Amino acid sequence: MKSGSVTGCKPCPRGFWITVVLHEVTHFVEREHNTRFWQLVNAHAESPRARGFLGGC
Numbered sequence: 800m801k802s803g804s805v806t807g808c809k810p811c812p813r814g815f816w817i818t819v820v821l822h823e824v825t826h827f828v829e830r831e832h833n834t835r836f837w838q839l840v841n842a843h844a845e846s847p848r849a850r851g852f853l854g855g856c
């Protein structure tokens with residue numbers, strides 16, 4: 800058992816980290832997990848550059 804590892808399927812570790820970074824960066828703009836926060840996350844996640852990261856591993 801690895802400590803601190805994410806359980807469940809992990810098809811794209813790189814994409815996972817991009818998501819984590821995106822999450823943290825978005826917190827600079829919106830501190831709470833409200834609708835606006837997730838709209839910002841989704842807006843970035845759907846950008847061509849982010850998709851290149853997410854789908855490129």
Ligand SMILES: [Zn+2]
Pocket residue numbers: 822826832
């Ligand atoms: Zn958060």
